[in-house]
Amino acid sequence: MKLCMIGTGYVGLVSGTCFSDLGNDVICVDRDLKKINDLKNGIIPIYEPGLDELVLKNYKNKRLKFSTDLKDSIIKSDIIFICVGTPTKKNGSGADLSQIYSVAKEIRSSISRFKIIITKSTVSVTTGDEIEKIISQTVPKKNFSVVSNPEFLREGEAIRDFYKPDRVIIGTSDKKANTFLKNLYSPITSRGAKYINTSRRAAELIKYASNAFLATKITFINEMANLCEKIDVNIEDISIGMGLDKRIGGRFLRAGPAYGGSCFPKDTKAITTTADKFQTNLSVIKSVIKSNENRTSLLLKRVVDILKGKVKNKKICFLGVTFKANTDDMRDSSSLSMIPSLIKKGAKVNYFDPTGEKIDFKKLKNVRFSSNINSAIKVADLIIIHTEWNDFKSINFKKEVQNKKFIIFDMRNIYSPIKMKELKIKYFGVGR
Numbered sequence: 113m114k115l116c117m118i119g120t121g122y123v124g125l126v127s128g129t130c131f132s133d134l135g136n137d138v139i140c141v142d143r144d145l146k147k148i149n150d151l152k153n154g155i156i157p158i159y160e161p162g163l164d165e166l167v168l169k170n171y172k173n174k175r176l177k178f179s180t181d182l183k184d185s186i187i188k189s190d191i192i193f194i195c196v197g198t199p200t201k202k203n204g205s206g207a208d209l210s211q212i213y214s215v216a217k218e219i220r221s222s223i224s225r226f227k228i229i230i231t232k233s234t235v236s237v238t239t240g241d242e243i244e245k246i247i248s249q250t251v252p253k254k255n256f257s258v259v260s261n262p263e264f265l266r267e268g269e270a271i272r273d274f275y276k277p278d279r280v281i282i283g284t285s286d287k288k289a290n291t292f293l294k295n296l297y298s299p300i301t302s303r304g305a306k307y308i309n310t311s312r313r314a315a316e317l318i319k320y321a322s323n324a325f326l327a328t329k330i331t332f333i334n335e336m337a338n339l340c341e342k343i344d345v346n347i348e349d350i351s352i353g354m355g356l357d358k359r360i361g362g363r364f365l366r367a368g369p370a371y372g373g374s375c376f377p378k379d380t381k382a383i384t385t386t387a388d389k390f391q392t393n394l395s396v397i398k399s400v401i402k403s404n405e406n407r408t409s410l411l412l413k414r415v416v417d418i419l420k421g422k423v424k425n426k427k428i429c430f431l432g433v434t435f436k437a438n439t440d441d442m443r444d445s446s447s448l449s450m451i452p453s454l455i456k457k458g459a460k461v462n463y464f465d466p467t468g469e470k471i472d473f474k475k476l477k478n479v480r481f482s483s484n485i486n487s488a489i490k491v492a493d494l495i496i497i498h499t500e501w502n503d504f505k506s507i508n509f510k511k512e513v514q515n516k517k518f519i520i521f522d523m524r525n526i527y528s529p530i531k532m533k534e535l536k537i538k539y540f541g542v543g544r
């Protein structure tokens with residue numbers, strides 16, 4: 113089939129590449145000329161394990177193309193996936209859908225035969241209705257069908273998630289579009305993924321409801337960790353004990369920093385705003401948002417307590433700054449507010465991240481990037497394990513850190529407190 117992905121970011125590039133690998137002809141379009149030129153030259157703009165080989169292979173085979181010419185790409189394609197960003201509005205309320213609507217306006221002039229237009233971006237309920245309205249202003253209804261096909265891939269596991277998703281959700285009542293999409297996804301559903309056809313609005317809501325639920329799970333266990341710290345209980349025991357209940361499940365039940373990334377923070381805000389619009393109070397999700405926002409200040413307070421209030425001139429090392437491991441994505445990572453706060457209090461921060469230096473910290477005085485773990489921790493007074501990369505799981509701290517009174521604050525609980533005690537290392541975790 114001939115596909116076009118509009119927006120060549122995490123979602124558009126990964127799913128476009130994987131669809132081409134399944135034998136489809138795919139054009140990935142972006143308005144960012146540098147990104148498209150880089151891709152044509154084999155430079156992959158994001159860190160995603162396994163993606164570079166797959167892009168190069170399919171680009172060489174000419175099944176995967178890159179372009180900035182939206183009009184031409186639409187004309188050549190049968191199925192169009194909209195994969196542009198849907199960030200939180202500047203005023204903090206709801207999803208900013210301007211990129212979606214501007215794409216809908218741009219593509220309608222290039223539709224002269226039947227096309228399926230799919231939102232893969234996470235969009236508020238009724239966005240599909242709005243897109244349909246915009247396109248039908250100039251295109252006869254028989255020439256297009258607007259479908260919701262939300263994306264559930266996780267950064268860091270995106271390729272695996274594309275080929276082996278738990279489910280494929282197709283929101284449409286159009287039989288023709290549904291048949292096309294059943295075919296498109298058949299190599300994936302034949303391996304076991306469930307294909308679910310719902311109404312368009314239901315598909316839009318499934319995505320938000322899923323993300324809000326996962327965010328709730330994380331926030332729930334983070335609050336339990338706060339209690340564990342007060343009553344001398346290990347949160348790991350609670351996570352295991354709860355997670356073994358099949359109705360609960362162990363995933364997303366590990367205490368740590370505030371949830372971040374490009375999805376949970378914005379999607380929880382967006383769903384509550386949508387619900388408010390329809391006079392429905394999603395009070396659980398609202399309190400999750402509040403609790404998560406408080407979490408960063410709570411962990412910062414712990415850092416101050418660990419340093420006995422003496423933050424000034426302390427050398428603090430962050431291991432990992434992205435919101436989770438195996439991605440270079442910094443969007444809404446808690447390090448973005450933790451590091452500037454500690455600097456304000458007079459600390460000197462250096463950090464190491466396996467995905468390299470971050471533009472977000474470049475302008476900050478007293479923040480330095482170290483190019484490897486050993487040089488990052490060498491002169492530290494306090495080491496904060498912020499992101500759970502495998503690279504951080506077997507560090508010989510005793511050998512590498514010069515200041516023998518160094519402290520570790522392991523926000524991911526990747527080390528054993530008992531082993532740390534045996535090594536006589538001052539060590540703090542979360543919820544234990």
Ligand SMILES: NC(=O)c1ccc[n+]([C@@H]2O[C@H](COP(=O)([O-])OP(=O)(O)OC[C@H]3O[C@@H](n4cnc5c(N)ncnc54)[C@H](O)[C@@H]3O)[C@@H](O)[C@H]2O)c1
Pocket residue numbers: 118119120121122123124141142143144147182195196197198211214215232233234235263264265266267374375
């Ligand atoms: N990142 C994830 O893990 C993930 C997972 C599931 C769903 N989503 C959803 O998918 C959507 C995209 O997320 P992302 O992380 O891939 O975003 P991204 O910011 O990485 O990529 C979006 C791309 O769209 C391009 N773009 C914007 N307007 C355009 C236009 N008019 N024409 C062509 N290109 C245009 C931008 O230049 C950018 O490259 C969002 O709605 C997000 O919520 C993301």
